[in-house]
Amino acid sequence: MKKNYTALQKKLAAYGSVAAAVMAASTVDAQVIYHDVIPDRVLTNQGDSMHVDLNNDGIVDFILSKAWSTYNGTKAGVTPLGSDAVAGSTVNFNNNHQGYSGMLLFPFDLASGAAIGQNLAWFSNNQLYHPPAYPGLFVPAMGFTYDGGAYGNWPDSIDHYLPLKVLVGANTYYGWARCNVDAEVSQLIVKSWAVQSTPSTSIEAGEGESLSAVGNVAGGHLRIFSFNKEIYIGNPSMNNSDMNIQVTNMLGEEVKTFTSDQSQVRIDASDLPEGVYMVIVKNRNQLTSEKVSIR
DSSP states (O other): OOOOHHHHHHHHHHHSSOOSOOOEEEEEETTEEEEEEEEEEEEOSTTOEEEEOTTSSSSOOEEEEEEEETTTEEEEEEEEOTTOEEEEEEEEEEETTTTEEEEEEEEOOBOTTOEESTTSOEEEGGGSOOOTTSTTTTSOEEEEEETTEEESSOBSSOEEEEEEEEEETTEEEEEEEEEEEOTTOOOEEEEEEEEEOSTTOOEETTTTTTOGGGGGGGGTSOEEEEETTEEEEEOTTOOSOOEEEEEEETTSOEEEEEEEOSSEEEEEOTTSOSEEEEEEEEETTEEEEEEEEEO
16 A cells, blocks of 8 residues: 555644544553553454554564354464463364374463463463364364354453463563453454563563553544654643653663653654664653654
């Protein structure tokens, strides 16, 4: 798709902020990076999927999906990519007729406050069962239907927390995704996720959700974006309070910091190397972050 930069420049000159709605928001609570899915993503059709970049580094870590199951059934599943992993319980599968055998994973459905860390049983994709004739059939099942019944840990139409683990080099990061699978496994709803940004440190299921004010971002409040080697921040609801602004690289190193009492801020980023940066804005009791790309 060709980008219409002329139209965007006109909007910047007229309004000083993006006119399009922000579809998702991220916040930082202490060392927890929280991402709210706005609106909730509802996966209903076979083949529907959502990519999850848990640690916000521009790399997809997990795929949540609706897929087919045996005997015209349906499945709500999660696929960890690379060395990333999901925690859950396993059963051994043996098909003596076709000569298939392996390990099937049923991801845990954790309650709020449950500890997510090294003590859970973690499994990456290459540890699981993938028969050549049915690639994708045995994606780790949050819930699935078979011969008229519903199975798995998740099908109850109640929000639970999916335990997730991301490996970046030698570092391990723990996180969660809040999801909901109905009793018939007809839909998988993805609502939010979070990750502990300190390596090898556990996180509680639901930790980071207390900053519920981030839901207002999509309603026309604080907006953060980059364009033409500049970072733009618009906050029409400041109410005479300062914004503390921090820009970090993806290693967490601070590269710029500002304090402003203006509702619209433009930051020159031409001195920064090209790449992805995190912009963190604190205004009163709200802490919001957004990943931007400087090119």
